[in-house]
Amino acid sequence: MDRERLSGYDAVIIGGGCVGTAIAWYLSRYDIRICLVEKESDISEGTTKANSGIVHAGYDPLPGSLKATLNVRGNSLIHQLAQQLSLDFRPNGALVIAFSAEDVRTLEGLLERGRRNGVPGISILSRSEVLSREPNLSPGVQAALFLPTSGIICPFSLAYAFAENARDNGTEIRLREEVLSIQAAEGGFDVRTSRAVIRTRCVVNAAGLYADEVHAMAAGPGFSITPRRGEYVLLDKSEAGIVGSTIFQVPTAAGKGVLVTPTVHGNIMCGPDNIAAGGKDDLSTVGQGLAYVMASAARSVPSLDFRKVITSFAGLRAHPDSGDFIIGMPVPGFIDAAGIESPGLSASPAIGEMAGSMAAEYLGARRRRHVIEERKGIVRPASLPMEERRRLIASDPLYGNIICRCEEVSEGEIVEAIRRGAATLDGVKRRVRAGMGRCQSGFCMPRVMEILSRETGIPMEDICRNGEGSEVII
Numbered sequence: 001m002d003r004e005r006l007s008g009y010d011a012v013i014i015g016g017g018c019v020g021t022a023i024a025w026y027l028s029r030y031d032i033r034i035c036l037v038e039k040e041s042d043i044s045e046g047t048t049k050a051n052s053g054i055v056h057a058g059y060d061p062l063p064g065s066l067k068a069t070l071n072v073r074g075n076s077l078i079h080q081l082a083q084q085l086s087l088d089f090r091p092n093g094a095l096v097i098a099f100s101a102e103d104v105r106t107l108e109g110l111l112e113r114g115r116r117n118g119v120p121g122i123s124i125l126s127r128s129e130v131l132s133r134e135p136n137l138s139p140g141v142q143a144a145l146f147l148p149t150s151g152i153i154c155p156f157s158l159a160y161a162f163a164e165n166a167r168d169n170g171t172e173i174r175l176r177e178e179v180l181s182i183q184a185a186e187g188g189f190d191v192r193t194s195r196a197v198i199r200t201r202c203v204v205n206a207a208g209l210y211a212d213e214v215h216a217m218a219a220g221p222g223f224s225i226t227p228r229r230g231e232y233v234l235l236d237k238s239e240a241g242i243v244g245s246t247i248f249q250v251p252t253a254a255g256k257g258v259l260v261t262p263t264v265h266g267n268i269m270c271g272p273d274n275i276a277a278g279g280k281d282d283l284s285t286v287g288q289g290l291a292y293v294m295a296s297a298a299r300s301v302p303s304l305d306f307r308k309v310i311t312s313f314a315g316l317r318a319h320p321d322s323g324d325f326i327i328g329m330p331v332p333g334f335i336d337a338a339g340i341e342s343p344g345l346s347a348s349p350a351i352g353e354m355a356g357s358m359a360a361e362y363l364g365a366r367r368r369r370h371v372i373e374e375r376k377g378i379v380r381p382a383s384l385p386m387e388e389r390r391r392l393i394a395s396d397p398l399y400g401n402i403i404c405r406c407e408e409v410s411e412g413e414i415v416e417a418i419r420r421g422a423a424t425l426d427g428v429k430r431r432v433r434a435g436m437g438r439c440q441s442g443f444c445m446p447r448v449m450e451i452l453s454r455e456t457g458i459p460m461e462d463i464c465r466n467g468e469g470s471e472v473i474i
C-alpha cells in the first residue's frame with residue numbers, strides 16, 4: 001500500500017493516553033511542530049479510560065524512585081492546573097485504614113515513607129478521629145494514615161484537557177493510525193503508520209501496554225510489559241455520601257489493595273483486584289473477581305449496598321519488569337515514557353514535564369512567545385444556577401433539550417462534545433456523561449446516535465461504540 005509521506009515534524013508522540021497527551025501539552029509550549037499518533041478512534045481509549053481515578057498523594061512508592069518523585073510533583077501540578085484546564089478534580093483527601101496492631105505499625109512505616117517522599121500534611125489519626133471523619137467505616141478500624149492532598153479526578157477529562165490545550169497550541173492529533181515501525185532516517189526517524197510515513201527529528205514513546213513493542217521498533221528489545229487486570233464495581237449516585245474521602249486498606253506486595261471512593265461525578269466506586277490478564281486487550285470481568293472486590297470493600301465500609309451496583313468494568317495495568325517508570329533516551333532522539341502503571345495518572349503532568357523537557361532539550365527548542373494557557377471545559381447546564389441556565393437555553397435552545405435523563409445531559413453538550421472530537425458513543429459518553437447513569441444508556445443511546453449521525457454525517461449503521469467492529473446497528 002502506498003502511504004502518504006509527511007515531513008517537517010520535530011516530534012512525533014505515540015499514544016493518546018494521559019501520558020502522551022501530557023507530553024504533548026508540555027511540548028506544545030515550544031516553537032516546534034508536533035503530532036500525536038493514536039491507534040484507536042479517540043484519545044483516552046487505553047488504560048487511561050479505566051482506573052481508580054485517584055490523584056495519589058505519594059505515600060506508597062519507594063523513596064528515590066521515579067514513581068515517588070513524579071507522583072508528588074504530579075499531584076501538586078494537578079492542584080495547580082485544575083482551574084486553568086477545567087479539570088474534573090476534587091481534593092477530597094484519603095485515609096489508609098488499619099484493622100490490627102500490625103497494620104498500625106505498617107502505617108507508621110508509610111508515614112515515614114510519605115514524609116521522605118515529600119507528601120504534605122501527612123499524619124496518623126486515632127480511631128475516634130477517623131470515625132468522626134468517616135462514620136460509616138468499619139467499627140474494627142484502629143487508626144488511619146491521613147493524606148489531605150489526595151484527590152479524585154475524572155481520568156479521561158485529564159487526557160482530553162491536555163489534548164485540547166496541546167491542539168490549541170498547534171499540536172496535530174492523528175487518530176485511528178497505528179505506528180507499525182520506526183526506522184532511522186536522515187535527520188531523525190521515519191515513523192511508518194497504517195496511513196503514512198512521518199519523517200521526524202524525535203519520537204516519544206507513550207504507548208502504554210504496547211510501549212515495550214514500540215521501544216523495540218527503535219531501540220531493539222529492552223524491557224517487557226505484562227498486563228495485570230483490575231476489576232471494579234460502580235454504585236449508583238443514591239449511595240453518594242457513604243464515604244467522603246478515598247478509603248484505602250494497608251497495601252500489600254500486590255499493590256494498594258481494594259479502595260472505596262466517591263467519584264467526582266457522585267457515584268461510589270470499589271476496586272480493583274490485581275490478577276494476570278489473558279492479553280493486552282483482556283478487559284473481561286469475572287464473577288469471582290467482582291465478589292472479591294465487594295467482600296474487600298465491605299471490610300472497610302460494611303453498609304455498602306451492592307444491590308445498587310450499576311456497572312462493572314476492568315482496567316489493565318502496564319506492569320514493567322523494571323518495577324519503576326522507564327523514562328529516558330535509549331537512542332538519540334527516541335524517548336521512552338514507558339511502564340507507567342499506578343500512580344501514572346497522578347504523575348502524568350510531571351511525566352509530561354520530564355519527558356517533554358528531554359525532547360525540547362534534544363531538539364534545542366525555544367519557548368513559544370504566545371501560549372494559550374487556559375482550556376475551558378464543556379458547559380454543564382445542570383450545574384448552573386437556574387437564572388444562568390435560562391440565559392444559556394435562551395441563547396441556544398439545544399441546551400434545553402435533555403437527551404440523557406439519568407445524568408441530565410442536554411443536546412447542546414453532546415453537540416459540543418462532537419465539535420471537540422467525539423465521533424463514537426463512548427467519545428460522547430466520556431466527554432459529557434450521556435449514558436453513564438443508572439440506565440447505562442438504555443434510554444439515550446438511539447438519540448445520541450441520531451445526533452452523532454446528524455452532526456458528523458456518519459451513516460447510522462456506521463455509528464459505533466468505540467471504533468470499527470463495535471457498530472450498534474447490524
Ligand SMILES: Cc1cc2nc3c(=O)[nH]c(=O)nc-3n(C[C@H](O)[C@H](O)[C@H](O)COP(=O)(O)OP(=O)(O)OC[C@H]3O[C@@H](n4cnc5c(N)ncnc54)[C@H](O)[C@@H]3O)c2cc1C
Nearest residue numbers: 015017019039046047048052054179208230343344345346
Ligand atoms: C486498575 C488500575 C487502577 C489504576 N488506578 C490509578 C489511580 O488511581 N491513580 C493513578 O495515578 N494511576 C492509576 N492507574 C495507572 C494509570 O491508569 C496509568 O498509569 C495511566 O493511565 C497510563 O497512561 P498511558 O498514557 O501511559 O497509557 P494508555 O492510557 O494505555 O495510553 C497509551 C495509548 O497508546 C496507544 N498505542 C499503543 N500502541 C500504539 C501504536 N503502535 N500506535 C499508536 N498508538 C498506540 C494506545 O491505544 C493507548 O491509547 C491505574 C491503572 C489501572 C490499570
